[in-house]
Amino acid sequence: MLSPRALAAGVSLITVAEHTSSVAGSRAPQGSGCPSGRRLQRLVGVSGCGPNRVNDLLLLRPEPDEESSSGTKESSRHIVFFHGDIQNFKEEMSLQPEASQFLSWSLEQVALVLAQRFPNRNIWVVKASRMYLNKFSCYQNFVESNMFGAPEHSGYSADGGGFHQLRSLLTNAMERAKLPPAGGAGGLPPGFSLTLVGFSKGCVVLNQLVYELPGARADPNMAAFVQRISDMFWLDGGHPGGSRTWVTDREALRELAASGVSVHAHVTPYEVRDPIRAWVGREYGVFIQTLEELGACPSRKLHFQDEPPSIQNHFRVILEF
Numbered sequence: 001m002l003s004p005r006a007l008a009a010g011v012s013l014i015t016v017a018e019h020t021s022s023v024a025g026s027r028a029p030q031g032s033g034c035p036s037g038r039r040l041q042r043l044v045g046v047s048g049c050g051p052n053r054v055n056d057l058l059l060l061r062p063e064p065d066e067e068s069s070s071g072t073k074e075s076s077r078h079i080v081f082f083h084g085d086i087q088n089f090k091e092e093m094s095l096q097p098e099a100s101q102f103l104s105w106s107l108e109q110v111a112l113v114l115a116q117r118f119p120n121r122n123i124w125v126v127k128a129s130r131m132y133l134n135k136f137s138c139y140q141n142f143v144e145s146n147m148f149g150a151p152e153h154s155g156y157s158a159d160g161g162g163f164h165q166l167r168s169l170l171t172n173a174m175e176r177a178k179l180p181p182a183g184g185a186g187g188l189p190p191g192f193s194l195t196l197v198g199f200s201k202g203c204v205v206l207n208q209l210v211y212e213l214p215g216a217r218a219d220p221n222m223a224a225f226v227q228r229i230s231d232m233f234w235l236d237g238g239h240p241g242g243s244r245t246w247v248t249d250r251e252a253l254r255e256l257a258a259s260g261v262s263v264h265a266h267v268t269p270y271e272v273r274d275p276i277r278a279w280v281g282r283e284y285g286v287f288i289q290t291l292e293e294l295g296a297c298p299s300r301k302l303h304f305q306d307e308p309p310s311i312q313n314h315f316r317v318i319l320e321f
Contacts, residue, residue: 040111042089046173049164053129053141056089057173060111060123076180076191079114080124080170083107084200084238085137085149088127096134105315110199113318118195122179126169128201136240137201141165143208150241151204156215162208163216167225183225195231199318200271203237203245210247213255231262236317238271238280245271246283250290257296265300266321269309272302 039061045054062075086099090106093099103109107125114123128137128149138149142162145151156163170182180189198206209216209232216222237245247253256263265288272281291298303320304313 040108041177043173043176046169046176048141048172049160049168053160053165053168055129055141055169056127057169058089058107058111058123058125058127059173059177060115060125062115062120062122075120075122076189077120077193077195078122078124078170078182079118079195079197080126080166081110081114082126082139082196082198082202082205083110083128083137084202086135087137088131088134092134099134102315105318110318114197117321121195124170124173126205139202139205141169142205145204148240149201149204150239151208151244153208153211153244156212156219158215158219158221161212162205163212163222163226166205166209167222188224188228192228194229195233196229197233197235198237199235200237200314201239203234204239206232206234207237207244207247210252210256211249213252213259217255217259226259229259229261231264233264233266233321235266235321236268236271236314237284238277243279244283245277245280246287248283248286248290250294253287253290253296254294257291257294263291263296263298264321265298266303266317267301268303268313268317269305269307270311270314273309 039059041059041061043057043059046057047054086093086102087105087107087110088099090103090108093103093106107127111123111125114125115121128139129141130138132138132147132149136148138145138147139151142165143151143153154161167183174181180192182188182192182194196206196209198204213226216226234246239245247256265284267284271277272284274280288298288300301321303317304310307313
């Protein structure tokens, strides 16, 4: 979660961009185009599980030689990324004085970084359906939220919710992009797998899916889709609500531990050591400890722990996880 204090400070990310170029090399290309062979496609107004539940998406396909090496015409492995506050399409960010300082972390740039982190995958970046004041990402289509994007989590519903939105959104986006769809009458394509990545505010979507897991796994119409989720990555989760930044409900986490999904948690002092929001660190600890007690083996890392908390390092976790 990008806090109002950080936005008001007008922190420049020029030094972060320089660090990105020197440390990550091609992982954070600074140009506007894609590397040779990559196909970055914007899909506008993709329908989800209801006529008014639409999201824009970016799709970055694997390079042709990566596809051929997997033995299939199109990769069936997909990475789905949910972004944080202030992040948007590059041209939209450039029009906002505050957002323009964060252009190194535009949705297009993040897609390129993820393509280096996850080769031979289709990279999907899901844009929040609403950006309040052009800053605060709101994932209302996945979880009930207030204007600032703080969620009100709930359990599974056969009529809507996070899993239905995710499956419908991907199915419709894949059909539009002429990829094997993620559901519908044809079922799931062979080898289909999903890795879900939430950064900052985007972690509210992952949290909602965890709360829905018991019902989703029990629903014969949804269980097969849920079983194809191999990994979930929480990257420095945060939102402007006063609690439930991390899932601490033991029964929900019991279901996550039993699901076989590999859980990864990467955090920075910006979120988990903020004395003003001390509950974030406490909840993170409960999240990890409870999963371990339930027999899961979550991977975790506190990045930049020897450096002062900063918005720069908050974003840099996208490079380092």
